[in-house]
Amino acid sequence: MSKPTIYSIAQRCGVSAATVSRAFNRPELVSAPVRERITAAARELGYQPSSAARGLVTGRAEMIGLIVPDITNPFFPLLVRAIQRTAERMGSSVMLVDAEESAAAEVRHVAQLRSRVDGVIVASPRSSSAALREAARGLPCVLLNRPLRDLPSVLCDNTSALFDAGEHLHKHGHRSFALLAGPSASWAAARRSQAIRRWARGRGVELVELGPFRATFKGGRQAGAALLGTAATAAFAFDDLTACGVLAELAGRGVAVPGERSVVGCDDVLLARTVTPSLTTVTAPMDDLGATAVQVLTRQIEAPGGAPEHIRLPGVFVARDSTGPRSGP
Amino acid sequence: MSKPTIYSIAQRCGVSAATVSRAFNRPELVSAPVRERITAAARELGYQPSSAARGLVTGRAEMIGLIVPDITNPFFPLLVRAIQRTAERMGSSVMLVDAEESAAAEVRHVAQLRSRVDGVIVASPRSSSAALREAARGLPCVLLNRPLRDLPSVLCDNTSALFDAGEHLHKHGHRSFALLAGPSASWAAARRSQAIRRWARGRGVELVELGPFRATFKGGRQAGAALLGTAATAAFAFDDLTACGVLAELAGRGVAVPGERSVVGCDDVLLARTVTPSLTTVTAPMDDLGATAVQVLTRQIEAPGGAPEHIRLPGVFVARDSTGPRSGP
DNA sequence: ATGGACAATGAAAGCGATTGCATGATTCTG
DNA sequence: CAGAATCATGCAATCGCTTTCATTGTCCAT
Numbered sequence: 151m152s153k154p155t156i157y158s159i160a161q162r163c164g165v166s167a168a169t170v171s172r173a174f175n176r177p178e179l180v181s182a183p184v185r186e187r188i189t190a191a192a193r194e195l196g197y198q199p200s201s202a203a204r205g206l207v208t209g210r211a212e213m214i215g216l217i218v219p220d221i222t223n224p225f226f227p228l229l230v231r232a233i234q235r236t237a238e239r240m241g242s243s244v245m246l247v248d249a250e251e252s253a254a255a256e257v258r259h260v261a262q263l264r265s266r267v268d269g270v271i272v273a274s275p276r277s278s279s280a281a282l283r284e285a286a287r288g289l290p291c292v293l294l295n296r297p298l299r300d301l302p303s304v305l306c307d308n309t310s311a312l313f314d315a316g317e318h319l320h321k322h323g324h325r326s327f328a329l330l331a332g333p334s335a336s337w338a339a340a341r342r343s344q345a346i347r348r349w350a351r352g353r354g355v356e357l358v359e360l361g362p363f364r365a366t367f368k369g370g371r372q373a374g375a376a377l378l379g380t381a382a383t384a385a386f387a388f389d390d391l392t393a394c395g396v397l398a399e400l401a402g403r404g405v406a407v408p409g410e411r412s413v414v415g416c417d418d419v420l421l422a423r424t425v426t427p428s429l430t431t432v433t434a435p436m437d438d439l440g441a442t443a444v445q446v447l448t449r450q451i452e453a454p455g456g457a458p459e460h461i462r463l464p465g466v467f468v469a470r471d472s473t474g475p476r477s478g479p
Numbered sequence: 480m481s482k483p484t485i486y487s488i489a490q491r492c493g494v495s496a497a498t499v500s501r502a503f504n505r506p507e508l509v510s511a512p513v514r515e516r517i518t519a520a521a522r523e524l525g526y527q528p529s530s531a532a533r534g535l536v537t538g539r540a541e542m543i544g545l546i547v548p549d550i551t552n553p554f555f556p557l558l559v560r561a562i563q564r565t566a567e568r569m570g571s572s573v574m575l576v577d578a579e580e581s582a583a584a585e586v587r588h589v590a591q592l593r594s595r596v597d598g599v600i601v602a603s604p605r606s607s608s609a610a611l612r613e614a615a616r617g618l619p620c621v622l623l624n625r626p627l628r629d630l631p632s633v634l635c636d637n638t639s640a641l642f643d644a645g646e647h648l649h650k651h652g653h654r655s656f657a658l659l660a661g662p663s664a665s666w667a668a669a670r671r672s673q674a675i676r677r678w679a680r681g682r683g684v685e686l687v688e689l690g691p692f693r694a695t696f697k698g699g700r701q702a703g704a705a706l707l708g709t710a711a712t713a714a715f716a717f718d719d720l721t722a723c724g725v726l727a728e729l730a731g732r733g734v735a736v737p738g739e740r741s742v743v744g745c746d747d748v749l750l751a752r753t754v755t756p757s758l759t760t761v762t763a764p765m766d767d768l769g770a771t772a773v774q775v776l777t778r779q780i781e782a783p784g785g786a787p788e789h790i791r792l793p794g795v796f797v798a799r800d801s802t803g804p805r806s807g808p
Numbered sequence: 809a810t811g812g813a814c815a816a817t818g819a820a821a822g823c824g825a826t827t828g829c830a831t832g833a834t835t836c837t838g
Numbered sequence: 839c840a841g842a843a844t845c846a847t848g849c850a851a852t853c854g855c856t857t858t859c860a861t862t863g864t865c866c867a868t
Contacts, residue, residue: 155854166818171856181816196617198594202534203854206823211531213595222556222749230550231577243595246575248560265527266542266572288525367753395753401730402755420551424696424724426731484824495848500826510846532824535853 154195162195163187174199213243214447215263215270217256221248223365224391224419226273229294232440233271240448242268253277260285269447275336290450292443296337302450302458304443306338306465308416309345311432314467315386315414316349318430323476324355324384324412330373330396331361332388339365339388342416346386358382363392370395378403383411383476390415390422393429397472408474418468427471434465483524491524492516503528542572543776544592544599546585550577552694553720553748555602558623561769562600569777571597582606589614598776604665619779621772625666631779631787633772635667635794637745638674640761643796644715644743645678647759652805653684653713653741659702659725660690661717668717671745675715687711692721699724707732712740712805719744719751722758726801737803747797756800763794
């Protein structure tokens, strides 16, 4: 009465184990009647192939690892979903690992995953390039939102969308802006800041830089407080979570949005649509991002050693209610 | 130059594979010098034991599955963390699966996980008892926040904390309450509603029931709108996410909290501390909940067939800024 | 009839680890 | 100093599956 194996089934059906295996993996090689007997017996016995045994012989775990720096950040759940869906469609499962915001943990987890997965997707804004490269040596790996020359990566590029955001605000009469910078170690943060700076310079408008702030709600509140110390009428928050914090802080101090200040976020997290006022932001193409990452990883797994792909997906600007005409003098 | 195995190492060190295996698993059985040579060689070659091979012979995957109904709900990330931490300490990895709010998916995923994990933790408010029981047949399984006689479960019981919440509001002069009910299929929702009803009856205060509302921010806004249609001065929201929605809706309509209405949430999600006003709520002992679930599951795995444990951890009431003295007449 | 092509199946060799048993070397005991 | 006990190690079976190669039987063209 132990777990059924292909042998139990084989015996029960009077065929060899090989035939049972084939009945599942290459059904066209097995005659219809036999195949049916086998599947019937399998169902009856509640047979489940042992993935360990299969993995041992095929060398594939049918599993990919996903490392995120902070699962409590609302940016990730959507990504996780997208990745999970795509992976499932390709016959793989996903092992999610939360690095709890520690660079060391990110790298450590890559090492731990090595033996259990076919490859990993790493959303690792923190760890050093060298550590990352080293950790990924010999393991198919795709970087998310962080570029590294010799490792494949899938990035969301918001540069042009942020330009659009700037133009949108400019059109509404804003001339003085604040940049609420994100974590200094984060590639995304650096890139966004840079895009905004470039735009401001090109437009010839005033830009005061504040921060860096942590990418949390609380960080956003601090950013909001800092913003009030300036004359800027519009602010670019590093991301939506930060922006929500800013909104909360402003609301708490009785500052009207967009009446007195306009705020734009980034990422288009679920919350962005639902807060009041709803957030003007830049939507990251989460589904694409996740799906692409899985596909790139799959390619990497099937043909290791190819030139690393670098894919860049553009974000798109969405105007909502947290931005509006400049008020005052 | 293929992946190093215990054989490569054995050969390199002039010992047998068995010795290499022992050097890692039962080091006390191997003489010190040999052990060191082996570990040195292993490090040098970058050896990683194949978990498939080990799993095949030991019959253990060192992996547990975790099924959550909706990873975007901020309740779960903290739980996931706690579970992951505990599992790691016990030498297991966690496979997280998001059921995307579908009962069918919950059950389907349990089936898929069967062959890859030693057991599963299921946070499944939705699927039917029968389906759940069937899906878990022969697979160690622990239910989270949902009781079922014949399956072990770990629950967070907020009954007494909700009583405390009621008393807190009563002390502040509130006499007319609203219950903003959560999803009708959810055990937690039913239980909370019941606790609140009981308290109100016992206290002899007025209680109007609204809902059910979805456990999302948007659902909360609807609840907030509904609340304004009543004369209740204090409201019990199903959970914090709902409560945040209520706050947003009230703020949007210029209703002061706690000036005009008091709101209490439940779960003490991260956001609860950071919104304005910060949320009076009932904190679920997430870390305990997660750790306990893993421990119960581990016991279940090691000694299947024991009587199912049912563990209940109490939530505790925390007063913050979303509740205050009753205003008006 | 005869041989070849083709289809359906079986036998058996691994995949990389763990582990019970056997063996040889040391040390202990009386 | 003989034999027992102990220690370190090797041998070989095993876990459940996939896959190559060989085998058997059918059928068709010659």
